Amino acid sequence: MVLDIRNVHVSLGSTPIVHGVGLSVAAGELVMLLGPNGAGKSTLLKAVSGDAPTRGEIIVAGQSLADWCPQALSRHRGVMPQRVDINFPLTAEEVVRLGLSAKSPGRADELVEHLLSELEISHLRHRLVPGLSGGEQQRLQLARVLAQIADTEGDRLLLLDECTSALDPAHQQVVLQRVQRLAREQGVAVLAVVHDLNLAAQYADRLVMMRAGRCVLEGSAREVLTPEVLDAVYGFQARIVELPEGYPLVVPLGQTRAQTAPLKPVCRQAS
Numbered sequence: 001m002v003l004d005i006r007n008v009h010v011s012l013g014s015t016p017i018v019h020g021v022g023l024s025v026a027a028g029e030l031v032m033l034l035g036p037n038g039a040g041k042s043t044l045l046k047a048v049s050g051d052a053p054t055r056g057e058i059i060v061a062g063q064s065l066a067d068w069c070p071q072a073l074s075r076h077r078g079v080m081p082q083r084v085d086i087n088f089p090l091t092a093e094e095v096v097r098l099g100l101s102a103k104s105p106g107r108a109d110e111l112v113e114h115l116l117s118e119l120e121i122s123h124l125r126h127r128l129v130p131g132l133s134g135g136e137q138q139r140l141q142l143a144r145v146l147a148q149i150a151d152t153e154g155d156r157l158l159l160l161d162e163c164t165s166a167l168d169p170a171h172q173q174v175v176l177q178r179v180q181r182l183a184r185e186q187g188v189a190v191l192a193v194v195h196d197l198n199l200a201a202q203y204a205d206r207l208v209m210m211r212a213g214r215c216v217l218e219g220s221a222r223e224v225l226t227p228e229v230l231d232a233v234y235g236f237q238a239r240i241v242e243l244p245e246g247y248p249l250v251v252p253l254g255q256t257r258a259q260t261a262p263l264k265p266v267c268r269q270a271s
């Protein structure tokens with residue numbers, strides 16, 4: 001496993017937020033973390049990013065998080081937080097270059113060119129970042145994070161917190177196709193928080209559902225995205241349509257009230 005989270009608890013201030021979560025992501029796997037607002041998804045990602053005080057064990061690329069030297073770890077683990085505010089007058093190209101490893105300077109220009117082009121932001125390269133739109137900045141941040149781990153040999157982990165939330169539907173597809181290729185073709189392990197259930201159904205290899213600081217279910221889109229689970233976890237009614245493409249489509253029908261009772265184990269229950 002590239003990421004192994006074992007019995008992790010996180011408290012912020014005196015408030016317990018994440019309660020005994022266990023979750024792992026293998027090389028080449030794209031796992032999407034779902035759950036209602038406030039479920040603890042970002043806090044869990046912050047724990048794996050080393051940005052939240054944590055009890056329990058987090059293993060990244062075969063080594064406990066606490067044992068990694070930060071500089072070496074940054075080449076194996078790329079983190080895209082939910083919000084990045086850049087108020088410095090840097091151009092888009094300079095921001096991508098910030099992520100580059102010093103290991104292969106000869107490839108730097110080619111790599112920057114490639115990332116800007118793949119994420120469809122080449123035309124913005126000389127623009128100052130504070131003036132970019134939300135969706136443009138989001139694609140730029142992903143390019144920076146991809147640059148950071150591009151030249152690493154061995155296990156690589158990508159943590160993405162709502163990396164498509166500001167994107168139009170076409171750019172959501174561009175970005176998630178890129179992330180999926182990174183996993184399938186280069187073996188990167190990806191843990192991504194998303195709210196869009198249909199994007200999760202389309203792209204994830206496995207879904208993990210969080211509720212109230214716990215991982216309550218994990219499985220395929222077909223196992224996790226059922227009317228019963230969506231009602232119990234989010235509190236809305238939905239019709240699930242099986243698409244010929246091979247994944248389910250969630251059609252929301254109206255609000256109910258999220259339940260707090262334990263979920264009926266419709267699939268393997270996460271720890």
Ligand SMILES: Nc1ncnc2c1ncn2[C@@H]1O[C@H](COP(=O)(O)OP(=O)(O)OP(=O)(O)O)[C@@H](O)[C@H]1O
Pocket residue numbers: 012013015017035036037038039040041042043044
């Ligand atoms: N510093 C803090 N002190 C106390 N509680 C906090 C602190 N920071 C966050 N929280 C609370 O922790 C809970 C989990 O927050 P988190 O951001 O992890 O949720 P999330 O699942 O990512 O939600 P969203 O989908 O809205 O982004 C929330 O109820 C939030 O208000």
